[in-house]
Amino acid sequence: MRWSQYFIPTLKESPAEAEILSHKLLLRAGLVRKLTGGLYTFLPLGLRVLRKIETIIREEMNRAGALEVLMPALQPPEIWQQSGRYETARDVLYKVKDRANKEWVLGPTHEEVITTLAAGEISSYRQMPKNFYQVQTKFRDEIRPRFGLMRAKEFIMKDAYSFDATDEGAMASYRKMYDAYARIFNRCGLRNFPVEADTGVIGGTHSHEFMVTAETGENEVACCEACQYAANIEKAVSGIPPTAAREVGAATEKFATPGVVTIEALSKAPHSVPANRQVKTLVYIADSQPILVLIRGDDQLNETKLMARTGAVAVRPATPEECVATLGANPGSLGAVANVPATVRIFADERLRGANDMTTGANEDGFHLRNVSLDRDIKVTAWFDLRTVRAGEPCAKCGKPLKLRRAIEVGHVFKLGTKYSEKLNACFLDADGKSKPCVMGCYGIGVTRTFQAVIEQSNDKDGIIWPLAVAPFAVCITPLVVVKDSAVMQLAEKIYAELTTAGVEVILDDRDDRPGVKFKDADLVGFPLRLSIGEKSLANGEVELKPRGGEIAFVKAEEAVAKVREFLAARAQAT
RNA sequence: CGGGACGUAGCGUAGCUUGGUAGCGCGCUUGGUUCGGGUCCAAGAGGUCGUGAGUUCAAAUCUCACCGUCCCGACCA
Numbered sequence: 109m110r111w112s113q114y115f116i117p118t119l120k121e122s123p124a125e126a127e128i129l130s131h132k133l134l135l136r137a138g139l140v141r142k143l144t145g146g147l148y149t150f151l152p153l154g155l156r157v158l159r160k161i162e163t164i165i166r167e168e169m170n171r172a173g174a175l176e177v178l179m180p181a182l183q184p185p186e187i188w189q190q191s192g193r194y195e196t197a198r199d200v201l202y203k204v205k206d207r208a209n210k211e212w213v214l215g216p217t218h219e220e221v222i223t224t225l226a227a228g229e230i231s232s233y234r235q236m237p238k239n240f241y242q243v244q245t246k247f248r249d250e251i252r253p254r255f256g257l258m259r260a261k262e263f264i265m266k267d268a269y270s271f272d273a274t275d276e277g278a279m280a281s282y283r284k285m286y287d288a289y290a291r292i293f294n295r296c297g298l299r300n301f302p303v304e305a306d307t308g309v310i311g312g313t314h315s316h317e318f319m320v321t322a323e324t325g326e327n328e329v330a331c332c333e334a335c336q337y338a339a340n341i342e343k344a345v346s347g348i349p350p351t352a353a354r355e356v357g358a359a360t361e362k363f364a365t366p367g368v369v370t371i372e373a374l375s376k377a378p379h380s381v382p383a384n385r386q387v388k389t390l391v392y393i394a395d396s397q398p399i400l401v402l403i404r405g406d407d408q409l410n411e412t413k414l415m416a417r418t419g420a421v422a423v424r425p426a427t428p429e430e431c432v433a434t435l436g437a438n439p440g441s442l443g444a445v446a447n448v449p450a451t452v453r454i455f456a457d458e459r460l461r462g463a464n465d466m467t468t469g470a471n472e473d474g475f476h477l478r479n480v481s482l483d484r485d486i487k488v489t490a491w492f493d494l495r496t497v498r499a500g501e502p503c504a505k506c507g508k509p510l511k512l513r514r515a516i517e518v519g520h521v522f523k524l525g526t527k528y529s530e531k532l533n534a535c536f537l538d539a540d541g542k543s544k545p546c547v548m549g550c551y552g553i554g555v556t557r558t559f560q561a562v563i564e565q566s567n568d569k570d571g572i573i574w575p576l577a578v579a580p581f582a583v584c585i586t587p588l589v590v591v592k593d594s595a596v597m598q599l600a601e602k603i604y605a606e607l608t609t610a611g612v613e614v615i616l617d618d619r620d621d622r623p624g625v626k627f628k629d630a631d632l633v634g635f636p637l638r639l640s641i642g643e644k645s646l647a648n649g650e651v652e653l654k655p656r657g658g659e660i661a662f663v664k665a666e667e668a669v670a671k672v673r674e675f676l677a678a679r680a681q682a683t
Numbered sequence: 684c685g686g687g688a689c690g691u692a693g694c695g696u697a698g699c700u701u702g703g704u705a706g707c708g709c710g711c712u713u714g715g716u717u718c719g720g721g722u723c724c725a726a727g728a729g730g731u732c733g734u735g736a737g738u739u740c741a742a743a744u745c746u747c748a749c750c751g752u753c754c755c756g757a758c759c760a
Contacts (some may be wrong), residue, residue: 121710122695123694124690124696126753127754144751145753200759216759246760250759251684254753259759266760327759424757517760519760554759557760588718621718622718627721629721640719
């Protein structure tokens with residue numbers, strides 16, 4: 109490709125809309141342009157990168173035995189009603205109407221479609237296992253599109269769905285995808301790692317997310333440095349000890365705490381009750397029912413865990429009015445010891461199990477209770493792990509301290525079980541002639557997000573540093589004189605032709621611009637190797653090879669093509 | 684949806700407090716100049732100052748509403 113014939117609108121300055129580095133570079137390097145919030149056009153150079161990532165994904169999916177299909181993006185709402193997600197996922201569903209005023213939805217994902225397909229086509233255990241995948245544009249009515257391609261209204265996703273006759277089969281399918289994902293992200297040049305994950309509204313029993321380490325990531329992950337334990341903060345647990353038991357005190361005792369409405373205030377004089385001897389009582393509305401959540405005073409509730417453990421589809425903190433209606437007191441004086449209506453369930457964090465000599469609100473504004481013993485004084489409906497892990501806590505597996513890191517989620521694998529196959533009737537006959545629902549798994553990769561994650565992880569002050577496997581062009585030839593028939597240009601053309609013939613993806617910067625401009629652009633765009641040809645070095649019969657981010661090497665002009673191929677082969681080998 | 688910031692040429696911005704001719708840099712066009720890390724000189728083109736109402740003799744500037752963008756929270760690949 110000749111640069112002058114191509115379209116690479118680089119920008120000297122970053123558009124004000126871009127906040128994070130990868131977003132700025134995406135725009136500056138001429139890879140994408142924004143149409144409007146959360147909607148982007150891929151320019152020719154960006155599309156080349158996108159195709160490379162897709163190719164890697166396809167190769168690895170095919171290698172893992174998955175079969176490519178292409179499903180409609182436009183879907184009938186009926187199958188969403190059947191799965192129950194017309195309600196539970198309604199916030200992200202784009203809905204459109206046709207001329208007859210019939211409603212359709214734009215697919216945010218395809219469990220309903222693929223399960224409908226399986227219901228019609230898979231009738232015997234002999235047809236399984238099967239894994240279908242596609243690379244397709246998804247639509248999600250995001251509350252807040254953000255960070256360029258990271259969170260968009262429309263994005264490209266690779267989604268795969270496995271169907272198995274047995275649970276063991278489903279686990280094997282899951283494992284295959286897990287392994288394929290690790291290969292895919294490694295080939296893309298990403299520093300990535302899998303973490304245990306919550307299953308969210310998709311549902312299911314077993315789940316891992318593939319994370320890319322990045323300060324700007326939207327996810328927080330707890331990792332053990334010593335063993336392999338890593339989990340999304342929404343799911344992470346630690347081996348922190350339970351609350352120390354003390355001498356069982358007398359009966360609970362009410363005491364006045366006028367104006368004291370926070371854990372911290374109560375921990376100070378004159379009351380001086382340390383936060384770890386307080387019980388924090390939270391009123392939540394779980395699927396429109398009030399519930400109580402008990403957490404130790406120095407811990408933070410993890411709402412994702414609350415949803416997962418209680419099975420609630422939506423939870424939110426109650427308003428002060430709702431607190432008064434439920435317990436007769438305002439936040440700051442709430443407790444679960446007395447005046448809790450029988451219909452209100454009480455969920456307590458494991459760390460409070462057996463705790464005594466605790467202090468909590470008295471359900472009377474301006475009063476607290478001391479000498480509270482959880483077993484004796486509170487009717488706990490169920491004990492769950494509900495707290496949020498903090499950095500430095502001991503790993504539950506090996507006891508070494510946990511670290512908290514930020515990361516970008518680029519892939520997610522789920523073992524779904526039979527949730528969708530039951531609802532959408534995807535059943536088969538097993539060897540005994542019994543009808544059973546297929547055991548499913550689903551596996552997503554955010555392709556466009558992966559694209560940006562590579563940039564986020566691979567750059568320097570001058571621009572992007574593309575890993576060879578996803579670079580838009582492997583080599584940029586930069587002649588410093590573009591006068592036709594000049595020795596420099598003749599050599600550039602010759603090397604360009606030879607590399608092209610050899611199947612190397614090469615771009616020839618034939619623009620009549622000053623060297624500085626061309627160097628800056630090549631660095632910004634981030635081609636893995638630059639081959640510069642100038643009059644000075646050519647006087648010695650040499651040209652320059654400069655790996656992006658590396659040192660210049662001078663090589664004989666006649667050896668240039670061989671050296672380039674050597675470099676690329678070594679680079680390809682290394683990844 | 685709640686909280687915050689902002690909207691002036693393709694991009695980055697000044698001007699707004701204190702109302703009166705819309706300015707600069709980059710990019711773009713033309714001519715010249717230069718030619719190993721975003722040359723220099725000259726001449727140009729390009730603006731409903733987000734939209735709509737209002738106040739005023741007069742609004743980019745003051746008021747209100749709406750739209751949009753970005754940041755913080757809930758959603759997720």
